[in-house]
Amino acid sequence: MMLRLLIFDDDEATGRLVSRVAEFKGIDAVAVADEAAFRISIDERPPDVIMLDLQLGGTDGVAQLRLLAEQKFAGVVVLISGFDARVLSTAAALGRDLGLSIETSLEKPIRVAALEQVLERLQRAGRPLSAGRLQEAIENGEMSLDFQPIVARRPRALRKLEALIRWDHPTLGRLMPGRFVAMAEADLAVIDAMTEWLLRAAMDAYRTLAACDIRVPIATNMSPRNLHDLTLPDRLERQLRDADMPLQHLCIEVTESAAFDNAPDTMDILTRMRLKGMQLAIDDFGTGFSSFKLLRQLPFSAIKIDKSFVSDLATSRDSRAIAKSIIELATNMEMEAIAEGVESEQVASMLEAFGVRSLQGFHIARPMPVEAVAPWLERWIGEVAEPDRETRRPAGADLSQ
Numbered sequence: 571m572m573l574r575l576l577i578f579d580d581d582e583a584t585g586r587l588v589s590r591v592a593e594f595k596g597i598d599a600v601a602v603a604d605e606a607a608f609r610i611s612i613d614e615r616p617p618d619v620i621m622l623d624l625q626l627g628g629t630d631g632v633a634q635l636r637l638l639a640e641q642k643f644a645g646v647v648v649l650i651s652g653f654d655a656r657v658l659s660t661a662a663a664l665g666r667d668l669g670l671s672i673e674t675s676l677e678k679p680i681r682v683a684a685l686e687q688v689l690e691r692l693q694r695a696g697r698p699l700s701a702g703r704l705q706e707a708i709e710n711g712e713m714s715l716d717f718q719p720i721v722a723r724r725p726r727a728l729r730k731l732e733a734l735i736r737w738d739h740p741t742l743g744r745l746m747p748g749r750f751v752a753m754a755e756a757d758l759a760v761i762d763a764m765t766e767w768l769l770r771a772a773m774d775a776y777r778t779l780a781a782c783d784i785r786v787p788i789a790t791n792m793s794p795r796n797l798h799d800l801t802l803p804d805r806l807e808r809q810l811r812d813a814d815m816p817l818q819h820l821c822i823e824v825t826e827s828a829a830f831d832n833a834p835d836t837m838d839i840l841t842r843m844r845l846k847g848m849q850l851a852i853d854d855f856g857t858g859f860s861s862f863k864l865l866r867q868l869p870f871s872a873i874k875i876d877k878s879f880v881s882d883l884a885t886s887r888d889s890r891a892i893a894k895s896i897i898e899l900a901t902n903m904e905m906e907a908i909a910e911g912v913e914s915e916q917v918a919s920m921l922e923a924f925g926v927r928s929l930q931g932f933h934i935a936r937p938m939p940v941e942a943v944a945p946w947l948e949r950w951i952g953e954v955a956e957p958d959r960e961t962r963r964p965a966g967a968d969l970s971q
Contacts, residue, residue, distance in 0.1 A: 573693060576617040577601040578608045578634065579650065580627045584680065588621060591682060595689050605629050612638075617645055619673075619692055624651035624661055632661060639668035642756065644700035646671050648688060652678040669756020671699045694741065701757040704737070704750055708760075708767050712738050715771050716937035719946070720789070720908060720930040723918070726951055729928050730821060731779075732789040733772040734937050735764070751793070761795045769806070772820075773813035775940040780814075782944040787849060789821035797824070797835065803842035810848075817847035823874065825853045837868060844869040851908065855896055866903075872928075873900045877911020880931070884916050897924050 575597050577588045585601030592599035600617075602608050605628060611617070620638070624631030631649065638647065647670050651658055658675040665672040674688055707713060713735060720730040737745040754761040772788045779785070796802070810817050822843060840850055851872035852865075875896050879889045893909075900907035909921045912931030921929060935946055 573597045573619065574615070574617040575599040575619045575621060576608075576611050577621045578626070579603065579621070579623040581623070584623070584650070584678070587680065588685065591685050592689055595686070595693065597689060597693070608634065609637075612641060612643070616643065619646045619648065621648045621650060624649060624653065624657070632664065635661070635665045635668060635670060639670055639756065642701070643670060644702050646673045646692065646699065648673050649675040650678060650680065651675070666752045669701070669752055671753055699750060699753060701753050701760045704754055705760050705763060707737055707739070708763050712740070713764070713767055713771070714738055715768070715775060715940065717775065717940055717943055718930060718937040719935045720928050721934050722927045723922065723929065728784070728786050728947055730787045730789050731943065732823070732930065733768065733775065735768050755793055755795050758795055758798070761793050765792060765796050769809065773809065773815050776815045776819065777813065778940050779943060784944060784947065785819070787819045787821045789823050789851060791823045791853065794825065797839050800835065800838060802839055803846055806843065806848065807846050818849065821849035821851055821872070823851045823853040841869050844871070870905055872906040872908055874908045874910055877931070880909050880911040880917060880921070881913060883920055884914070893921075894924055897926055901925065
């Protein structure tokens with residue numbers, strides 16, 4: 571089916587240029603120059619792609635992004651502007667935060683070669699990414715999980731595995747969460763379906779690992795949008811018991827900003843999860859605006875130090891100070907401190923010197939499919955020096971604590 575493109579630009583010359591190039595590529599293109607025509611076009615026949623100028627006469631592109639988000643526009647947005655690249659980048663980030671699928675940005679004056687590349691990429695992709703398309707992907711088995719180890723090194727032990735969702739798109743290839751999670755979060759039904767799939771897939775993976783004598787907690791991310799249903803803890807408990815997975819072997823990771831939104835309901839849901847035995851980790855700690863009173867009230871068992879502080883630990887005095895403060899806070903509150911984004915031996919050794927036992931990052935292992943975990947673990951344990959061999963825990967040990 572022919573791709574349909576709507577161009578909203580009050581510069582009619584730009585509209586004509588884009589329309590001509592698009593039509594030459596076999597794309598059905600319509601250009602409009604005012605907000606009324608734009609709204610009518612969206613309402614009557616929603617396009618697959620919108621090319622939106624950020625600088626408009628009686629309005630502006632940001633206002634139109636909010637309109638598209640309110641209408642739950644399911645297609646792709648390409649931003650164009652004569653402003654500098656930083657303005658375009660900020661507007662694109664805003665659009666993604668609103669749940670829109672922002673494909674790319676084009677600076678004015680538009681170069682025909684750059685425009686052709688964008689249009690050709692959109693044609694190759696076929697149907698644009700959208701919440702509705704993601705719902706179909708979940709139902710059609712296009713989602714998969716990779717697992718990244720969280721380890722202690724002295725003695726060597728696998729402490730957890732973090733389950734990371736991927737979208738194996740039939741034409742775009744493997745998509746990372748950054749391409750589709752914000753889109754899912756814009757539709758409550760879709761983010762609930764995606765999280766439900768992730769949890770069930772993690773439980774299936776646990777059974778696969780248990781058959782290899784690997785029984786460690788699996789950590790999964792949970793969107794703040796999922797923390798609206800007070801029945802969630804009971805449903806999780808039933809699912810875990812049906813899957814023969816110990817409740818203490820599920821660790822729910824919640825971002826710092828999510829943990830402090832809608833505090834009464836959040837406290838209810840998270841507290842009941844902990845009472846049932848599940849682990850709770852506060853993710854990306856240090857990047858939000860935490861209330862220490864709420865941190866004391868919420869029942870977290872672990873704090874994950876954000877990778878932005880870990881990655882430049884060796885070169886930034888500020889990052890070292892922040893990381894040490896978070897580690898001390900975790901220790902004093904009897905929580906596990908987990909460092910994510912560990913990408914060098916120097917950083918790993920520094921963190922261990924600061925008292926961090928749980929390390930995660932490319933220096934330890936890259937995310938891998940579940941069937942690769944057992945071979946990786948055997949190799950990794952085998953790398954340990956002879957004096958440590960006598961003290962290491964067996965690969966199948968229960969390392970939930």
